[in-house]
């Protein structure tokens with residue numbers, strides 16, 4: 320439930336509500352809006368008595384939140400969330416933010432070349448996996464901490480925000496040290512212990528949809544992060560598994576407006592994993608912007624044919640530059656900017 324305070328309610332009145340929430344054994348989350356303050360009651364409040372708040376001074380009304388996800392829901396927060404990407408920009412709001420880079424960090428020279436190329440074409444973030452979730456234990460697993468150091472160097476040289484995947488709880492401190500955004504991969508979307516732990520950090524999180532997760536499971540995964548205090552969550556659609564075989568995954572873009580209808584969190588689309596095919600990526604980037612995506616994350620490599628991972632779905636810098644020009648036009652048509 321949320322306790323909506325009257326406009327102009329005093330700080331002691333808000334604190335009194337907070338104390339009542341804690342007495343109930345729930346957690347409080349205070350949202351100070353432009354007109355009024357609301358106190359969200361976090362935890363299982365189904366059997367708790369709402370009426371006890373109704374007579375408290377300074378309280379206007381008590382509203383139950385019907386969605387199973389609370390913090391992520393539009394019922395809780397009407398204003399859309401804008402997630403800052405270090406000093407590089409933000410995801411959310413009127414601008415569409417683009418995050419680009421190789422699937423894996425392979426070596427320093429190539430990474431820095433790619434970083435300069437995507438920055439020049441208008442990206443605000445650099446992606447690159449240092450810890451790679453691979454289907455085969457014999458496949459390239461990533462450069463680990465060495466890769467994180469190269470990413471940090473690329474940030475120093477270009478000003479791009481660094482987005483990198485954290486696969487396990489033990490990897491969190493290193494990723495927090497070197498990166499600006501922690502990516503939770505599709506395979507870990509329901510690794511609840513990992514979600515809770517990244518929720519305790521202050522780094523923005525890019526949460527990828529699990530390949531067989533429903534929209535509701537996706538939002539409940541975001542809820543795990545937010546319930547631990549981290550409100551800077553971006554929801555990333557990266558394609559789901561279906562019976563279809565001409566693409567690596569099926570990219571269900573209808574989820575973008577549906578997520579916007581249910582949640583205040585920004586939505587990012589990944590057309591690289593969403594299709595698996597470089598020749599489909601630019602068109603899906605255009606479609607993502609057209610249907611309201613707040614950001615795009617995609618794979619760019621300066622020599623896709625020789626990429627160690629995901630070369631088939633990576634654009635080269637020239638293709639990336641062309642795609643960026645195309646989405647600028649689409650963005651304008653839907654009252655956004657890139």
Ligand code: PEP
Nearest residue numbers: 422504505506527557592
């Ligand atoms: C990636 O971004 O390189 C990746 C492994 O993505 P996903 O978790 O969506 O498969």
Ligand code: MN
Nearest residue numbers: 422618628629
């Ligand atoms: Mn990849």
